[in-house]
Amino acid sequence: MAKKKAVKNKLSLPLLEELKTLDKSFMNSESGWETPVYLEQNMVHKFRSYQSDALRYFHYSQASETFQYRNIKHVLFNMATGSGKTDVMAGLILYMYQELGYQNFLFIVNTNSVLNKTIDNLTNPQSPKYLYQPTIEIDGERIRIERVKIFPRVQSKNTIYIKLSSVQMVTTDIFTQSENSMGKDDYARHRIAILGDEAHHYSASTKLSDKQKEYEQSWEKAIDIILNARDDNRLLEFTATIDLENKNIYEKYKDKVLYRYALDQFILDRYSKNVKRIQSGNSDEENMLSVVLLSEFRRRYALELYHTQIKPVIMFKSQKINASNEANQKFNELIETLTPETVRGFLERQKALKSEDESETLSIAFDYYRKNEEELPQIVREIKREFSSNRIINANDSDRGAGMLEKGQYEALNTLESPANLYRVVFAVAKLTEGWDVLNLYDIVRISNFKDTKGDKKTTMAEAQLIGRGARYNPFKLDGERSYQRRFDENSNATPSLVLETLHYHTINEPQYLKNLVEALDEMNLPSGEDTKNPLLDVLVKPSFKRTNVWKNGKIYYNQTIVVSDSYYDGLDKYGVDNQSDIVIKWRFASQEVEYKDNIVQEDYTDTHQIPVQLDERFLNKAMNRLSFFHFNHLKQFLPNLTSREEFYGENWLNVSGRALYATVPMTFMRKDLTADEKLEILELYLQEVALKIKSGYNKAKGTNNFIGYPIKEYISDYRKRKPNYDTGKMMLDGKPQTVDRYVIDDASFVYDSAIINMTEKQLVDRILERIGELREQYDDVYLIRMDENMHRESAKNEVLKLHQFEAHPQVVRLEGFQPDFILYLKNAEYFMQVFIEPKGGNLLEREQWKEDLLQYINENEGELVFEDEVADVKIKGLKFYTMNDGRGTMKQLAQVALDKEFEGLSVI
Structure with a gap:
C-alpha cells in the first residue's frame, strides 16, 4: 500500500500573528497610522500596498503600546524576490531617522554584486537606481545621506550616515581589531540599525545541532555582537528564502518574522512576469536560433503593434565555466554565419515537427517569420547586428568577479534596461543569483552539455531561484504609460501580447531533470507551466435556463456609484x-x-x-x-x-x-x-x-446605497476563458493545493453548462447544489449564477456589475469595487432574495477582508438599501467568505439568511 503523503503542519509565527491581530484591533493605539507623507514625497517609487503593510507592521513593533515594554530589536522581513525589499529598506531608513532618532545605519550583505547595487540604491543620487528623490526634505529641513566607513564620533544635524559593507569585512573587523575599522565599542557609541540583506546566509551556525565551535567567530556571532552592543541597536533582516523547516532556524526566527509576502502572491498580484517553460529535444544550436528568433519577435512585435521600444535580454545558463564559454563560442559562430536560407530551413524543420504539445509562443513567433518571409534578409541583418559579439556579456571569471568588474561589465549587467545599454545576451554560471535585478530578461536558456543532465536538487533549486529573479516585471511603455503590473489577460484574445509579459525558461526534454526542476519550482511556490497550446474554452448559458421566466424577466442588483464632484478639481x-x-x-x-x-x-x-x-x-x-x-x-x-x-x-x-x-x-x-x-x-x-x-488622481468614485436592477438576459451571457496550465506553485489553501479546472455541471439550478473554477469554488458549488431541495421548499426559483469577470471583460457592463463600499466610515477605504464570484437567486410569491457569495483562499483572507466587511455591512444595514425600480420586495444579502471545508460556517449563515433555520444534518468542519 502506497504511503500517504504527509501534510506539513503550518508553523506558528507568534510575532507576525500578533501583528496581524493588532492590525485589525480597535484597541491598537496606532490603528490610525498611515505611511507618513514625508516617505511618499522623498521616495522615487510609490509604495505598493504590501510594502506599506511591511512599514506599518514595523511601526507597530516600535511604537504600539502592545510592545512598549518588550524592546523588539531583531526582526525579519520575508519578502519575495523582486518585490522591492530595497525600497522597504530605504523607507525604513527615513522612518527610523525621523520617528526614532537613528542616524547610523549599517548595511551588510554577503556578495559584492548586491553590495554595489545597494550603494547606488541608497547613496548615489546620480545613479538611475537611486531610490530617493534628488533632494530629501522632511519638515522643511534638507536631509543629507553620507556614506561612511566609520560612524563619526560627533554627528552632524540633519545627516544620515550609512556604512555599506560585506558581512565578511564586518566580521573581520570585529574579531581582528585594526586601524580604521569598527569594533564593538564603536557600535556602542551611538544607536545603530543594521540592515541585513540576503539574511538566510547569516544562520549557518544556527543550522548546526552542535554549533558552539562554529559560532565563535562566525558572521552570526559578529552580527550578534553589534546588535547587543546597545539595548537600542536594531537588526532588520531581509530575505526571500528562509528555511523554517529546519528546527533550529525556526526556533531562532519564530518570534522575529515581522512580515511575509510570498512569491506566489507576488505573481498572483501581477507584479511579475508570467513564467513558462519551453521543453525541447533540439540541439543547443537549434535552441539558440529558436530563442534568438523569439527574442527578436518580442522586440519587433512591441514596436510594430504598440510603437514601444523594448530590448529583450537572453541569458544562457551553464553549470560550468568551460561549458558556458563553449556555448558562447557556438553562439557567436551561429550569428556570424546566419543567412536567410538558414532561417528558412530551420522554420521548415520546425513546421514538420509540429505536435499537440508544441510551444504556443514559439508557434506564434515562427508563424510571424513565415508570413514575413520576403523581409527575412532585412530581419537577418538586424539579428546579426543585435546579437553581434560586442553585444554579449560573458559574466564568467575564475577570480571571483574581479575581472568582470575591471571590464566594466558589472555596471552593464545592472543597467540592461537603459536605452544606452546595447547588450542583448548574457552567458553565466553562478554570478547572477543574488542581487541581479534586471527587468528586461525574457529568456533563460539551459545549456544541455552539463555533466549531469538530470540535475541534482541543489542544481535545479539554483535554477528555480534564478527563474524567480528573472520574473521581475518590465514596466515598458504602452500608450505612453508605464505600468508595474501585468496588463494583458490570459483570458483575452491578446495571446501574442502575453509574450511581452512572460519569462520563458528554455530547457532540455529530459524526464528526470524536468521532474527535479518542477519539484524545485514547486518548493519555491513559484507558479509556472509548460508553454503549450492553451485555447479559450466556451462557457455557455444552458438552453433550459433561457426558457425560464427568470431569464426573461429576472434582474440582478448592484449598487450605484457616484463620482467625486468635478468642482473639487480646480488646480x-x-x-x-x-x-x-x-x-x-x-x-x-x-x-x-x-x-x-x-x-x-x-x-x-x-x-x-x-x-x-x-x-x-x-x-x-x-x-x-x-x-x-x-x-x-x-x-x-x-x-x-x-x-x-x-x-x-x-x-x-x-x-x-x-x-x-x-x-x-x-x-x-x-x-x-x-x-x-x-x-x-x-x-x-x-x-x-x-x-x-x-x-491617477482623477475620477475617484464611491458607492451609494441605491441598488440598480440589471436584466439577467442582457448581463448573463456566454463567455470564453482559458484553463490555467500551471503545474507548479502550491497556491496553498489550508494545506491543500489550489488548482483550477473545467467542470461540467448538469444540475439545472446552475445556469451555465460548465465552470472553470478552483477547488474551493467547486466545493462551494457542490454544497449549495446539495441543498437545492431544501431551498425549493421555500422558493419557486432557485438558481446559482457564476459571475465571472470574463463575461464582459472588454465591456462597460463589467463595471456596473460590481459592489462598492457605501459605509459612512469604513475601516479600510477601497473605492474600486469588486464582483462577488457567485449570486444565489431565490424567488417566491412574496419576495426576491439575491445572495452574494465569495469563496476565498486562506492566503487572501486578510488582504481582502474589506470585501467581507462590505458583504456583512449589507446584511446589518438592510433598511438603508434603496431600489430605484418598482419592485414588490427585494432582499440583498451577503455571506462571509467561503473557505475550504467551510471552516467559517458560511453554509450555516446561508441557511439562516435564506430559510431562517439550519440545513438538515449540516456539520461544520
Whole structure:
C-alpha cells in the first residue's frame, strides 16, 4: 500500500500573528497610522500596498503600546524576490531617522554584486537606481545621506550616515581589531540599525545541532555582537528564502518574522512576469536560433503593434565555466554565419515537427517569420547586428568577479534596461543569483552539455531561484504609460501580447531533470507551466435556463456609484502635482565611444550639475501637440474645470511663469549646448510625469446605497476563458493545493453548462447544489449564477456589475469595487432574495477582508438599501467568505439568511 503523503503542519509565527491581530484591533493605539507623507514625497517609487503593510507592521513593533515594554530589536522581513525589499529598506531608513532618532545605519550583505547595487540604491543620487528623490526634505529641513566607513564620533544635524559593507569585512573587523575599522565599542557609541540583506546566509551556525565551535567567530556571532552592543541597536533582516523547516532556524526566527509576502502572491498580484517553460529535444544550436528568433519577435512585435521600444535580454545558463564559454563560442559562430536560407530551413524543420504539445509562443513567433518571409534578409541583418559579439556579456571569471568588474561589465549587467545599454545576451554560471535585478530578461536558456543532465536538487533549486529573479516585471511603455503590473489577460484574445509579459525558461526534454526542476519550482511556490497550446474554452448559458421566466424577466442588483464632484478639481495640486516648486528633470544623455571591435554606448552618472532650460510658449505648444494626452479635448476629460489651453499655463495649473525648469546633466555639458530638440525632449519628460499624475488622481468614485436592477438576459451571457496550465506553485489553501479546472455541471439550478473554477469554488458549488431541495421548499426559483469577470471583460457592463463600499466610515477605504464570484437567486410569491457569495483562499483572507466587511455591512444595514425600480420586495444579502471545508460556517449563515433555520444534518468542519 502506497504511503500517504504527509501534510506539513503550518508553523506558528507568534510575532507576525500578533501583528496581524493588532492590525485589525480597535484597541491598537496606532490603528490610525498611515505611511507618513514625508516617505511618499522623498521616495522615487510609490509604495505598493504590501510594502506599506511591511512599514506599518514595523511601526507597530516600535511604537504600539502592545510592545512598549518588550524592546523588539531583531526582526525579519520575508519578502519575495523582486518585490522591492530595497525600497522597504530605504523607507525604513527615513522612518527610523525621523520617528526614532537613528542616524547610523549599517548595511551588510554577503556578495559584492548586491553590495554595489545597494550603494547606488541608497547613496548615489546620480545613479538611475537611486531610490530617493534628488533632494530629501522632511519638515522643511534638507536631509543629507553620507556614506561612511566609520560612524563619526560627533554627528552632524540633519545627516544620515550609512556604512555599506560585506558581512565578511564586518566580521573581520570585529574579531581582528585594526586601524580604521569598527569594533564593538564603536557600535556602542551611538544607536545603530543594521540592515541585513540576503539574511538566510547569516544562520549557518544556527543550522548546526552542535554549533558552539562554529559560532565563535562566525558572521552570526559578529552580527550578534553589534546588535547587543546597545539595548537600542536594531537588526532588520531581509530575505526571500528562509528555511523554517529546519528546527533550529525556526526556533531562532519564530518570534522575529515581522512580515511575509510570498512569491506566489507576488505573481498572483501581477507584479511579475508570467513564467513558462519551453521543453525541447533540439540541439543547443537549434535552441539558440529558436530563442534568438523569439527574442527578436518580442522586440519587433512591441514596436510594430504598440510603437514601444523594448530590448529583450537572453541569458544562457551553464553549470560550468568551460561549458558556458563553449556555448558562447557556438553562439557567436551561429550569428556570424546566419543567412536567410538558414532561417528558412530551420522554420521548415520546425513546421514538420509540429505536435499537440508544441510551444504556443514559439508557434506564434515562427508563424510571424513565415508570413514575413520576403523581409527575412532585412530581419537577418538586424539579428546579426543585435546579437553581434560586442553585444554579449560573458559574466564568467575564475577570480571571483574581479575581472568582470575591471571590464566594466558589472555596471552593464545592472543597467540592461537603459536605452544606452546595447547588450542583448548574457552567458553565466553562478554570478547572477543574488542581487541581479534586471527587468528586461525574457529568456533563460539551459545549456544541455552539463555533466549531469538530470540535475541534482541543489542544481535545479539554483535554477528555480534564478527563474524567480528573472520574473521581475518590465514596466515598458504602452500608450505612453508605464505600468508595474501585468496588463494583458490570459483570458483575452491578446495571446501574442502575453509574450511581452512572460519569462520563458528554455530547457532540455529530459524526464528526470524536468521532474527535479518542477519539484524545485514547486518548493519555491513559484507558479509556472509548460508553454503549450492553451485555447479559450466556451462557457455557455444552458438552453433550459433561457426558457425560464427568470431569464426573461429576472434582474440582478448592484449598487450605484457616484463620482467625486468635478468642482473639487480646480488646480493641479488636487491631482498630486507640485505646481509651485521649480522643476528638476534628471536628463541623461549618452556619449558614444567606438573602438575597433566595440560599439558600446555608455552613460556617465558622476559629476553632474543643473542647468536652466529656457523655453517659450512655442515649446509648450509643440510639446503638448506631440503628446496626445495634452490635446485640449482629451485633457478636458480629466480637467473638467479647464476652459482653455492658455488657462492650463496659468497659476493654478502648470504655473509656467511662476517657476523654472532645470535639467540635471554631466558637468561637461553646458547650457549653451542644449539644442531646441533637446529642450523639447526635457519638457516632454516633465509633461509625461504630469500626465501620469493627472490620470491617477482623477475620477475617484464611491458607492451609494441605491441598488440598480440589471436584466439577467442582457448581463448573463456566454463567455470564453482559458484553463490555467500551471503545474507548479502550491497556491496553498489550508494545506491543500489550489488548482483550477473545467467542470461540467448538469444540475439545472446552475445556469451555465460548465465552470472553470478552483477547488474551493467547486466545493462551494457542490454544497449549495446539495441543498437545492431544501431551498425549493421555500422558493419557486432557485438558481446559482457564476459571475465571472470574463463575461464582459472588454465591456462597460463589467463595471456596473460590481459592489462598492457605501459605509459612512469604513475601516479600510477601497473605492474600486469588486464582483462577488457567485449570486444565489431565490424567488417566491412574496419576495426576491439575491445572495452574494465569495469563496476565498486562506492566503487572501486578510488582504481582502474589506470585501467581507462590505458583504456583512449589507446584511446589518438592510433598511438603508434603496431600489430605484418598482419592485414588490427585494432582499440583498451577503455571506462571509467561503473557505475550504467551510471552516467559517458560511453554509450555516446561508441557511439562516435564506430559510431562517439550519440545513438538515449540516456539520461544520
